[in-house]
Amino acid sequence: MPKRIQTIRGFRDILPQEAQKWWYVERTARDVFSLFGFREVKLPILEQTALFARSIGETTDIVEKEMYSFQDKGGDNVSLRPEATASIVRMFIQHSLYQQPLAAKLFTIGPMFRRERPQKGRYRQFYQIDAEMFGFERPLADAEMIFMLTTILNQLKVAEYDLHLNSLGCPQCRQAFKEALKRFLEDKHQKLCPDCQRRRLLNPLRVFDCKSEGCKEVLKEAPLITQYLCQDCKTHFESLKGYLEAFGIAYLLDPYLVRGLDYYTRTIFEVTIPGIGAQSAVAGGGRYDNLIEVLGGRSTPAIGFAIGMDRLLPCVPDPDKEARPIFLALLGEEAVKIGLKWVQFLRKVGIWTEIDYRLGSLKSQLNRANHLKAKFCLIIGEDEIKKGKAILRDMDTKEQLNVALEPNSEIIEKLKGGKN
Ligand SMILES: [Zn+2]
Numbered sequence: 001m002p003k004r005i006q007t008i009r010g011f012r013d014i015l016p017q018e019a020q021k022w023w024y025v026e027r028t029a030r031d032v033f034s035l036f037g038f039r040e041v042k043l044p045i046l047e048q049t050a051l052f053a054r055s056i057g058e059t060t061d062i063v064e065k066e067m068y069s070f071q072d073k074g075g076d077n078v079s080l081r082p083e084a085t086a087s088i089v090r091m092f093i094q095h096s097l098y099q100q101p102l103a104a105k106l107f108t109i110g111p112m113f114r115r116e117r118p119q120k121g122r123y124r125q126f127y128q129i130d131a132e133m134f135g136f137e138r139p140l141a142d143a144e145m146i147f148m149l150t151t152i153l154n155q156l157k158v159a160e161y162d163l164h165l166n167s168l169g170c171p172q173c174r175q176a177f178k179e180a181l182k183r184f185l186e187d188k189h190q191k192l193c194p195d196c197q198r199r200r201l202l203n204p205l206r207v208f209d210c211k212s213e214g215c216k217e218v219l220k221e222a223p224l225i226t227q228y229l230c231q232d233c234k235t236h237f238e239s240l241k242g243y244l245e246a247f248g249i250a251y252l253l254d255p256y257l258v259r260g261l262d263y264y265t266r267t268i269f270e271v272t273i274p275g276i277g278a279q280s281a282v283a284g285g286g287r288y289d290n291l292i293e294v295l296g297g298r299s300t301p302a303i304g305f306a307i308g309m310d311r312l313l314p315c316v317p318d319p320d321k322e323a324r325p326i327f328l329a330l331l332g333e334e335a336v337k338i339g340l341k342w343v344q345f346l347r348k349v350g351i352w353t354e355i356d357y358r359l360g361s362l363k364s365q366l367n368r369a370n371h372l373k374a375k376f377c378l379i380i381g382e383d384e385i386k387k388g389k390a391i392l393r394d395m396d397t398k399e400q401l402n403v404a405l406e407p408n409s410e411i412i413e414k415l416k417g418g419k420n
């Protein structure tokens with residue numbers, strides 16, 4: 001026997017039962033996006049490596065260690081996208097979407113790729129729901145984005161989550177902070193892990209991404225960005241907090257929150273769910289007022305967030321209503337022909353309809369109906385054809401009633417009720 005081929009380490013299949021919940025989460029997000037006027041875009045999964053190196057930052061963990069980067073057969077340096085923001089920004093610039101009002105608010109849903117160490121709740125191909133808003137500098141945009149994110153979580157009935165909030169300031173105030181942080185870290189060099197010893201010189205802010213206990217201990221005494229905010233950044237942050245309070249959104253101020261990307265400015269936020277283990281962040285985002293310019297576009301303020309679907313899904317309760325089909329039990333070729341008219345008719349009005357392609361005995365067809373959790377079964381056999389009446393059987397109550405043999409709208413309401 002030939003050797004069976006399995007998924008690559010860190011990758012996984014999503015089987016039908018689970019995929020149904022994915023669909024439910026995506027649909028809920030799409031519904032909320034349309035309430036906020038966000039429109040969908042679809043983007044390539046493969047991009048030039050330079051896009052991510054320039055946006056996320058050369059010295060971030062993502063670009064240094066985690067990207068799937070390779071030379072394709074034509075010699076181009078390409079990467080599987082590790083996140084969506086850089087690609088949306090590239091698209092925004094490439095198609096000059098600056099003046100199009102409908103391009104100001106965009107979302108996309110799809111897979112991202114990072115070669116991280118596989119562990120519980122972490123996959124090398126993971127899925128994100130990603131939303132971005134372009135062109136608005138004022139903190140009302142930030143508040144609206146956070147409100148949209150919490151609306152999605154609330155619609156999905158995610159019971160308990162924390163919203164962490166911080167400001168990273170603008171390049172001016174961050175420069176002062178970086179200097180202070182560099183000075184602070186100088187004589188702590190020996191206490192830092194080898195990664196952070198390198199980060200200290202190249203990009204000191206990234207020390208805050210470190211997961212090592214020793215580095216975390218050192219950072220307890222470190223200066224905090226919030227102490228260095230300039231007046232404009234301070235005012236921006238204060239107004240945002242005021243708007244969140246007006247929306248009734250609870251938040252936790254978290255001065256250690258930096259998120260592992262270089263492009264953020266001012267507002268950053270993260271949603272964590274307590275009690276789900278080390279990978280507790282299920283969503284996060286922030287403002288990136290300079291990224292569009294960095295990638296060669298016209299200066300445009302922007303803010304976005306991403307929801308990690310793989311981590312969020314286990315925290316989403318199953319939807320109350322499970323769809324259930326109508327099953328047609330058909331006995332004999334003549335019944336099949338009448339049945340096919342029903343199949344067409346029912347599906348046309350939006351009712352999920354199933355038949356047994358094996359056309360077995362009545363007993364085996366009813367068994368099949370039970371396996372599919374059918375709410376109703378429409379039975380047509382020789383007797384029914386003779387009498388000119390089909391039997392409609394309620395699979396829960398076992399109650400049966402006679403209905404017209406040919407498709408008719410009389411029982412639609414009853415069948416539609418059966419979907420619930
Ligand atoms: Zn500032």
Ligand SMILES: [Zn+2]
Binds near residue numbers: 193195196211212
């Ligand atoms: Zn470290």
